[in-house]
Amino acid sequence: MRVLIVDDERLARAELRRLLAAHPDVTIAGEAANAADAIDQVAQLRPDLLLLDVQMPGASGFDLLQALDDPPEVIFTTAFDRYALQAFEVNALDYLQKPIQAPRLAAALQRAARRLSLHEPAPTAVPRQLFIKDGERCWFVETGRIRLFESDGNYARVYFDAERPLLLRSLNQLEERLGPRFVRASRKHLVNLDHVRSMRAGDGGTLLLELTDGMRVEVSRRRAAALRAAGL
Template structure:
């Protein structure tokens, strides 16, 4: 398991290195002192797990996650109680308050190994999960749980489970990144084919997709022709 340490405090990074030395199955891929450096290292090193401080100068740990197209698993490490609820809302592996206890870190690493073991490989270049922040709420969302993206200007509304937060990504950006399981139904909608339970003819050569939640999405005539040509 490859870990990237992200913390603006040199002593905090050194302490994490000391604690991680007790785990022979963990490789420290690198360390970063700020969000921009971490973004570069995630792209270059492709770590499995981030040990991520929440509050750092310039950009927070949450800002870092928003900048990543495909964030690794995350264990938050911070001295600030007021971030605890937000950290748990994002469904991170764990939230470790400084000074970090060896037993708590060991438990978080064990959960990381378990989660990594069950994930199926994603298509080449396609993200496995997205990090979404809407106001004070945050989520890590497996891409397969997302039924639909709906364009709202420069944002996309994301439909998964019972949630519908806004994501600062355009549909064009998402379509390029998400791979073949998502199809562009229209200028307004990007649909996960795995959540389509029925496809019926619409007016004027269009199609109507019925999603697993009951939502109906109309596919434009031009895009309907492309879907039919692809055998869908």
Template sequence: MRTLIVDDERLARAELRRMLAKHPGVEIVGEAANAADAAQMVASLDPDLLLLDVQMPGGSGFDLLAALEDAPEVIFTTAFDQYTLQAFEASALDYLMKPIEPQRLAAALERAAARLGLAPTPSSTPRKLFIRDGDRCWFVRLEDIRLFESEGNYTRLYFDGARPLLARSLLQLEQRLDPQQFFRASRRHIVNLAAVRGINNEEGGGLTLHLADMAVEVSRRRAAALKQLQEF
């Protein structure tokens, strides 16, 4: 796994380098001491994994992930903070307490490798969003999101029983989505076609898409485009 270490403490980065040297499946591609530098290095180095400190001057690890278009796999590293730990545990995010124990590092690396696959490539690694809404955080694959709903300059996402609000517009998100899988049903909605369970024809030429727990109306103009897709 191509790994980028992000921590504002030089000694902490050196300790991680020492510990990672015992894992032949890990290649350290760089180090960053703050979120701004890390963002540039993610863009240029395309790492598979971030070992990411939570609290750093000038921007937290959460701030970094929120700024990335495509986030790599992440293992957070953090000093003791009960509030932070509760957020991690509630969100099932992988984290390591400082000082980091070798056994926990090995287990976290193994889980990250499993999520990436045995031979990950940019084309095969699922694209993900990092989402933070209040005290909850998620890493979610784009294909697991069944509906994107515009709320002004924000977008509400629907997946796995969760409905967090993301601080990005629907237009920004649409530019990242595969138009063969995600359909712009209206000004407010983008639907994952894989989540559609049924379609009703409406008067005037419109359509209604039925998902597992909701229905989305499609305008007549957009309905014509939908009918041209091979899936339907």
């Protein structure tokens, strides 16, 4: 398991290195002292796991995750317990409060190994999950759970489970990254075909898609023709 340590405090990074030395199955892929450096290292090193401080100068750990197209698994490490609830809302593996205790870290690493073993192999170009921060609420969402993206100004509204948060991404950006199972229905909608229950002809050469939650999405005439040509 390849780990990237992200913490602005040099002594905190050194302590994590010391604790991780007791785990031969863990490789420290790199270290970053701020979010900007971490973004570059995630892209270059492709770690399996982040040991991530929450509060850092310039940009927080949550800001870092929001900037990543395909965030790794995360264990938060921080001195501030007020962030605990927000951390667990994002479905992080664990939240370790400093000073970090060796047994707590060991248990968190075991959970990380179990979750990573369940990941299905996927093309590296296709994100397995997205991090979404909308106000004070945050989520890690596996892309397969997302039914629909809906354009909302400079944002995309994300439909998954019973949630409808906003993501600071354009539909064009999402379409480029998410692979062939997500199809552009119109300027306003990007649909996950795995969540389409039925498809029928609409007016003027359009198509009407009914999603698994009962929502209906109209496919524009031009894009309907492309879908038919692709055999969908």
